Amino acid sequence: MFGWEVIPSYIFPLLNGISIFCLASQHAMPSIQNLFTNVFGGADANEGLGLLSISLDWQYITSVYLSLPLIQQANSWVGIALCYIILSVIYYSNAWNSLAFPMLTTSIFSSNGSIYDQSAVFGNTSQLNQTALNEVGLPYMTGSYVWSNITANLSIGGLLAHCLCFWGPYLRDTLRNKHSEIRADPHWKAMQKYKEAPCWWYIGLLALAFFSGLIVIIRGQTTLPWYAYVVALLLGSFITPFSQLLYARMGNGIATNQLMKMVGGAIAPGRPVANLYFSMWSHDIIAQSIGLAGDLKIGQYLKIPPRVMFLTQVWGTILGAAINYVVMISIVNAQQAILVSPNGNNVWSGQVVQSLNSDAITWSLARELYGPGGPYFTVPLSLLIGIVPTVIQWRVAKRWPTIGPLKVESVILPLIYMYSAWMSFGVNSINTSSIIVGLVSQFWLRKYHPGWFRKYNYILGGALDGGAQVMIFILSFAVFGASGVPRPFPAWAGNPAEGNVDYCNGNGALS
Numbered sequence: 001m002f003g004w005e006v007i008p009s010y011i012f013p014l015l016n017g018i019s020i021f022c023l024a025s026q027h028a029m030p031s032i033q034n035l036f037t038n039v040f041g042g043a044d045a046n047e048g049l050g051l052l053s054i055s056l057d058w059q060y061i062t063s064v065y066l067s068l069p070l071i072q073q074a075n076s077w078v079g080i081a082l083c084y085i086i087l088s089v090i091y092y093s094n095a096w097n098s099l100a101f102p103m104l105t106t107s108i109f110s111s112n113g114s115i116y117d118q119s120a121v122f123g124n125t126s127q128l129n130q131t132a133l134n135e136v137g138l139p140y141m142t143g144s145y146v147w148s149n150i151t152a153n154l155s156i157g158g159l160l161a162h163c164l165c166f167w168g169p170y171l172r173d174t175l176r177n178k179h180s181e182i183r184a185d186p187h188w189k190a191m192q193k194y195k196e197a198p199c200w201w202y203i204g205l206l207a208l209a210f211f212s213g214l215i216v217i218i219r220g221q222t223t224l225p226w227y228a229y230v231v232a233l234l235l236g237s238f239i240t241p242f243s244q245l246l247y248a249r250m251g252n253g254i255a256t257n258q259l260m261k262m263v264g265g266a267i268a269p270g271r272p273v274a275n276l277y278f279s280m281w282s283h284d285i286i287a288q289s290i291g292l293a294g295d296l297k298i299g300q301y302l303k304i305p306p307r308v309m310f311l312t313q314v315w316g317t318i319l320g321a322a323i324n325y326v327v328m329i330s331i332v333n334a335q336q337a338i339l340v341s342p343n344g345n346n347v348w349s350g351q352v353v354q355s356l357n358s359d360a361i362t363w364s365l366a367r368e369l370y371g372p373g374g375p376y377f378t379v380p381l382s383l384l385i386g387i388v389p390t391v392i393q394w395r396v397a398k399r400w401p402t403i404g405p406l407k408v409e410s411v412i413l414p415l416i417y418m419y420s421a422w423m424s425f426g427v428n429s430i431n432t433s434s435i436i437v438g439l440v441s442q443f444w445l446r447k448y449h450p451g452w453f454r455k456y457n458y459i460l461g462g463a464l465d466g467g468a469q470v471m472i473f474i475l476s477f478a479v480f481g482a483s484g485v486p487r488p489f490p491a492w493a494g495n496p497a498e499g500n501v502d503y504c505n506g507n508g509a510l511s
Contacts, residue, residue, distance in 0.1 A: 001058055001467035002369030008057035013346055016057040017043025017050065017429030017502035026503055032507035038103045041504030042428035045344035045351060046104040048504060049085055058468040059429045059477045063461025064252075065438035066128030070446075071248040073438045079419025086420060090143040096375065102507070106355035106425050107342040108139040108362065116140075116194055117340065118272075118361050126206045127221055128270030128364065138368055138384045139361055141376070148424040149359075150382045152258035157386025158414035159254055165394035166409050168308040171245065180472050180499065184268055187300045196303040202312060224274040228267045232278045235263055236285030243286050243292060246414070253290065254418045257283035258359075262380055265363030265370075271362035279359075288290045307449060333480045346501050389413055430504065 006367050008015035021040040025033055042050020055061060065073060076462075091098045109117040116139040121132045141149075163171075208235075216222065217229045239256050239480070247253040255278050264278030299309040331348075332339065339350030362369050370380050390413050397408035423431070445453040476482040479489075491497035499505040 002471050003467075005022050005057075005059060005468045005471040006190070008477070009059060009472060010489050012059075013043070013501040014496075015502075016052045016055050016346065016427070016496045017041070017375070018052075018056070019043075019053040019393075019429070019502050019504065021052070022500075022502045022504035026505070027079055027165070028247070030506065033504070035506070036045075037500070037504040037506030037509065038083075039127070040093065041500055041502055042423075042430075043502035044346045044500045045349035045427055046102065046342065046408070046425055047500050047502075047509075048227055048428065049084055049087060049423045050431060052432060053432040053502065055427035057430075058464055060420075060427055061433050061437060063458075063465045065434050066441045066457055066461035068251045068438070068442070068443040070438070071410055071441060072252065072390075072412070073435075074410075075415040076419045078424075079416040080435075082420040082424055082425075083099065083422050086147060087144050087423060090147055094143075096143045096146050097140065101140070101142045102342060103142065104144050104352050104423070104425050104428075105342040106145055106358055108141055108358045111137055111140060118357075122272060122361075126221075126271060126273040133365075138365065138375075139358075141358065141362065144424040145355075145358070145374060146379065147247060148381045148421040149258060149376070151421040152255055153262075153379060153382040154386035154417040155254040155414040156256050156259050157245060157383045158390045158417055159242055159256070161387040161390035161394075162414055163245050164414065165391060166397070171250065178404055187303075190303055191300055191306070195307055197306040197310040205314070222266060222274060223271045224275045224277045228264070228278055229281060231267060231337050232260065232264070232282035233285060235260060236282040240289045244290060246412075247290050247292075250412065250415065254414050255433045257288060259383070261359050261363045262366070262370075262383075265366035268364070269366060270364055272357075274362040275360040276356060276361050298310045303453070327482070331476075334481050344428070347486075349426070355425070386414075386417065414428070476511060 001429050019040050019042075021036050025036040028036070038048045040051050040053065041048030042053050043055075068076075086126075087103075090096070092105045097111075101109050108118070110116050117136055121129060125131070132378060208493075214226065214229060217226055239259065241258055243253045249337055260279040260282040261275060266273040268274035268278065278495070295313055296309065298304075299306070304312075335348045338344060338348045339353065341350070342354070343349075344351060365382075368374060369376050369449055371377065393411065393413060395406060441453070441457055445457060479487040481487075489495050495501065498505065498510040
């Protein structure tokens with residue numbers, strides 16, 4: 001994979017999005033090209049939904065679908081199927097004035113379709129100037145991004161309801177019998193020959209992190225009150241057990257940071273930077289807790305001494321933070337223009353950072369945008385709406401545990417909600433390939449070749465990921481321009497000089 005990754009990512013990028021529909025529409029009328037680009041294009045960032053495209057680029061496919069259980073993947077496939085339909089309906093029905101903006105992007109816009117001038121509204125102090133807001137007007141989001149925010153809240157509501165209704169009794173029994181169940185675990189028994197990491201190590205690290213964050217809040221230009229910092233930590237601590245439970249049972253979780261942004265908007269209205277800090281402090285508790293639990297689990301399976309594991313995690317965190325910061329500064333300085341673009345390209349995209357910015361801006365204007373009478377009132381309301389279907393499903397499962405071949409409790413509505421907005425931004429040409437990888441691994445190999453699956457499946461996934469990621473890191477600095485001027489591969493049919501690499505060139509891609 002180390003050698004192969006050079007081909008789809010640099011020499012032959014068409015391999016990341018092979019679409020018969022795109023190739024066949026090159027000489028079609030503009031309206032057909034626009035439609036095909038929106039529906040079938042997807043090799044470039046925010047290009048289209050990537051329906052039926054085939055990708056051979058492992059950096060995007062990854063080993064995720066080699067490891068996730070089939071029940072999780074089946075729920076995700078339902079969500080992805082809905083996503084194709086819902087995003088198309090939203091855009092072409094002009095919901096939330098979608099036709100005035102690109103179909104897919106995380107940027108925010110003015111009513112005329114231009115990029116929103118947030119610096120005029122919030123200025124150098126990162127605080128709302130009401131007079132400027134009256135002149136510039138409110139920001140607007142694309143219909144696809146509104147749907148992404150709605151599904152994020154639907155997922156959070158569904159997560160809380162699903163954990164309490166379906167898994168509450170299991171969690172209660174586990175806590176009651178935790179000592180007997182732990183002592184029966186062979187991995188736990190094998191670890192007893194090592195000294196446990198003392199609790200005061202964790203408490204000391206917690207205190208150090210808490211006061212370090214408090215100093216940043218007080219001394220830095222965060223515009224976030226100190227008490228909001230405490231609320232952020234408490235909110236993240238409350239949500240963590242629910243996310244941990246879903247992650248433990250399904251192999252992945254859902255994004256819960258939307259809830260943090262909502263609460264941050266209520267605590268610090270008119271201050272987008274404060275909203276960023278609030279959601280970061282709060283959601284990072286969840287992310288770090290899941291990472292910590294996963295590392296400790298791997299450490300137990302590999303019989304790594306707990307004290308060694310603790311020190312390794314601390315050292316890895318410090319080293320990772322330093323390396324990530326240096327790489328980030330290098331890429332931002334070298335590729336700033338493309339990172340702030342609403343679209344990006346097949347190499348660079350600022351979609352994640354743009355989404356953080358867009359959410360911070362819009363939630364700092366929560367009363368105007370998300371309050372009753374606002375254009376996006378459905379977004380916060382969907383937090384409550386997401387609870388209802390799960391409660392109904394639970395009642396149905398109590399009465400009819402199975403309907404035909406389907407176990408009712410195997411339907412995980414929070415996952416379906418999340419994946420029903422899966423293609424709202426980013427590179428979307430990988431879905432078909434990901435589904436094929438999942439079926440081959442978790443169905444065919446697991447069912448018909450269980451010995452091979454147990455021995456090689458996860459090792460293979462790690463090896464493929466490692467090879468692809470190392471090569472991408474090398475290419476990023478050698479030819480993609482992470483540290484300066486890019487050195488593109490010469491143009492040819494598999495690497496077109498203009499337009500999108502999959503030849504879906506509607507929506508002005510060639511202009």
